[in-house]
Amino acid sequence: MRLVVFASGSSGNCALVQGGGRGILIDAGISARRMRQSLLNEGVEPASLDGIFITHEHADHVSGLTVFTKQYPLPVYAPGTVADALRRAVPGASSYVRVLEPERPLSLGCMTVTAFPTPHDTAQSVGYRIEADGAVLAAATDTGCVTDTMLRYFTGADAALIEANHDVSMLRNGPYPAYLKRRILSDTGHLSNAECTWLAAVLARQGTRQIVLGHLSKNNNLPALARQTVCRALEGTRAEIAVAPEYGRLEVEVTPCFT
Numbered sequence: 022m023r024l025v026v027f028a029s030g031s032s033g034n035c036a037l038v039q040g041g042g043r044g045i046l047i048d049a050g051i052s053a054r055r056m057r058q059s060l061l062n063e064g065v066e067p068a069s070l071d072g073i074f075i076t077h078e079h080a081d082h083v084s085g086l087t088v089f090t091k092q093y094p095l096p097v098y099a100p101g102t103v104a105d106a107l108r109r110a111v112p113g114a115s116s117y118v119r120v121l122e123p124e125r126p127l128s129l130g131c132m133t134v135t136a137f138p139t140p141h142d143t144a145q146s147v148g149y150r151i152e153a154d155g156a157v158l159a160a161a162t163d164t165g166c167v168t169d170t171m172l173r174y175f176t177g178a179d180a181a182l183i184e185a186n187h188d189v190s191m192l193r194n195g196p197y198p199a200y201l202k203r204r205i206l207s208d209t210g211h212l213s214n215a216e217c218t219w220l221a222a223v224l225a226r227q228g229t230r231q232i233v234l235g236h237l238s239k240n241n242n243l244p245a246l247a248r249q250t251v252c253r254a255l256e257g258t259r260a261e262i263a264v265a266p267e268y269g270r271l272e273v274e275v276t277p278c279f280t
Contacts, residue, residue, distance in 0.1 A: 022038065022039065022040030022041075022151070022153045022154045022156045022158060022274075022275040022276075023037075023038070023039045023040065023272065023273070023274055023275065024036060024037070024038055024158055024160075024180065024182070024233070024272070024273040024275055025037040025038075025039075025059075025063055025270060025271070025272045025273075026182070026233065026235070026265040026266075026270070026271040026272075026273075027051060027055070027056070027059040027270060028050065028051045028055075028266075028267065028268060029162070029235040029236055029237070029265035029266065029267065029271075030081070030235075030236055030237055030238070030239060030267035031081055031236070031238060031239070032081060032239070032267055032268075033050040033051040033081050033084065033085075034047075034048045034050040034051075034076075034081055034082050034162070034235075034236065035047070035048050035049055035050055035051045035056060035059075035085070036048065036160070036182070037059075037060065037063060037065065038151055038158065039065075040131070040132050040151070040153025040154045040156070040275075041129075041130055041131025041132040041153035041154055042130060042131060042132075043071045043129050043130050043131065043132040043153065044065055044069065044070050044071060045070060045071050045072050045073070045074055045129070045132070045134065045151075046070060046072075046073045046074065047073075047074050047076065047149060047160060048073075048074075048075060048076055048082040048083070049073050049075070049082070049083055049084070049085045049086040049089055050080070050081045050082040050083060050084050050085060051084070051085050052084075052085050052088070053085045053088035053089035053091075053092060055085070056085055056089055057089070057092070059270070062270075067089075067092070067093045067095075068093050068095075070093070070095055071095075071096075071129045071130075071132070072095055072096040072097065072098050072129070073086070073089075073090075073095055073096070073097045073098070074098045074099070074121070074134060074136075074149055075097060075098065075099040075103055075107070076103075076139075076146060076147055076148065076149070076161075076162075076163065077103055077141060077143045077145065077146035077147070077163060078099075078103050078106040078107060078110075078143065079143060079163070082163075083107065086107070086111060087110075087111045087112075090111070090114075090117060094116075094117055095117065096117055096119050097114070097117055097118045097119065098119050098120075098121040098127070098134075098136075099118060099119075099120070099121060100120070100121055100122070100123055100136060100145045100147050101120050101122075101145065102144040102145040103143075103144075103145050103146075103147075104118050104119070104120045104121075106144075121136050121147075122136075123136045123137055123138050123147055124136070124137055124138075124170075131153055131154075132151065132152070132153040133151070133152040133153070134149055134150075134151050135149065135150045135151075135152075135174070136148070136149055137149075137150060137161075137170055137171065137173075137174040138168075138170060139161050139163065139164040139168075139171060140164055140165050140166055140168060140208055140209050141163045141164055141165060141209055141210075142165070142204060142207070142209040142210065146163060146164070147161075148160055148161025148162075148164070148171065148174065149161075150174045150175075150178070154275075154277075155277045156179045156180070156275045156276055156277045157177055157178045157179050157180075157275075157277075157279075158178060158179065158180045158181070158182070158275050159174055159175045159178035159180075159181050159182070160181070160182035160183075160235075161174075161175075161182070161183060161184070162182070162183070162184040162186075162211075162212075162235050162236035163184065163211065163236065164184060164211070164212060165207050165208040165209040165210040165211060165212070166208045166212075166216070167212070167216065167219070167220050172220075172223070175220070175224055175229075176227060177227070177279050178224065178229050179229065179230060179231065179275050179276060179277055179278045179279065180229065180230070180231035180232070180233070180273055180275040181221075181224055181229050181231070181232050181233070182233040182235050182265070183212070183217055183220055183221065183224075183232065183233070183234065183235065184211060184212040184217060184234075184235055184236045185212065185213075185214050185217035185234040185235070185236070185237055185242065185247040185250075185251065185264075186205070186211035186212055186213065186217075186236050186237060186238050186241070186242065187205060187211060187213050187214070187237075187238045187241035187242050188213065188214050188241060188242050188243075188246055188247075188250075189206070189213050189214075189215065191240075191241045191242060192205060192206070192213075192238075192241040195240060195241055196240070197240070197241070205241075211236065211238075214242065214246065214247050214250040214251070215250070217234060217247070217250075217251060218250055218251045218253075218254045219254075221234075221251045221254065221255060221260070221262070222254045222255060222258075224260070225255045225258040225259075225260035226258065228278055228279055229260060229278070230259055230260055230261060230276075230278045231260070231261050231263070231273055231275065232251070232255075232260050232261070232262050232263070233262075233263050233264070233265050233271065233273060234247050234248065234251060234262065234263070234264045234265065235264075235265040236265075237264065237265075237267065239267060244264045244266075247264060248262055248264050
């Protein structure tokens with residue numbers, strides 16, 4: 022299985038997952054033009070994708086969806102309230118938006134995708150566990166805390182994309198207004214470097230080999246700081262740490278670790 026992150030952060034989120042002869046996008050929060058070119062750069066014809074899986078309806082996860090689906094009428098999968106929001110916001114979306122029930126696996130040939138709930142300040146938000154080619158990828162950003170359900174779906178993942186949104190000190194002493202700081206720090210906001218480190222350490226001890234840090238704040242974090250914070254806690258484990266760029270490309274080959 023292969024993960025290619027095209028964008029990760031408050032300015033946009035989009036990633037390609039390929040495995041089992043299938044290909045899907047997770048989120049569509051960048052321009053349709055950029056999505057199309059990013060896919061073509063990977064040798065993927067956009068029309069060949071099996072679908073777009075949306076985590077929640079915030080603009081940085083869906084902003085490119087309207088134009089992209091006009092060009093490529095792919096099925097769009099989203100949990101119920103997210104699907105309803107997309108149908109209201111996107112003309113003609115009722116014909117291609119499909120409700121995805123959390124914790125009920127969806128089979129796409131030799132790829133299985135399972136949504137699981139995440140706590141975020143929206144009516145409904147999910148992460149995804151994807152299984153193909155004998156490997157497992159779990160991905161969840163935009164979550165204010167780590168729940169037992171999330172841990173269950175991350176357990177046994179060969180690779181994980183998790184959120185390292187902010188450094189608490191940078192956020193508290195930064196320019197954001199107080200209400201926004203409270204929102205980010207809440208249990209329905211975003212994970213800090215410290216909270217991400219705790220999750221990464223749990224996964225690494227369980228055997229996860231590849232951990233990608235995502236959705237970093239450009240105002241309240243630094244890639245080097247996030248990576249250093251997590252790496253210190255993972256000394257002695259076999260986990261490899263990468264940071265998904267806000268703009269750019271990150272590729273991860275997801276290979277089976279749990280046998």
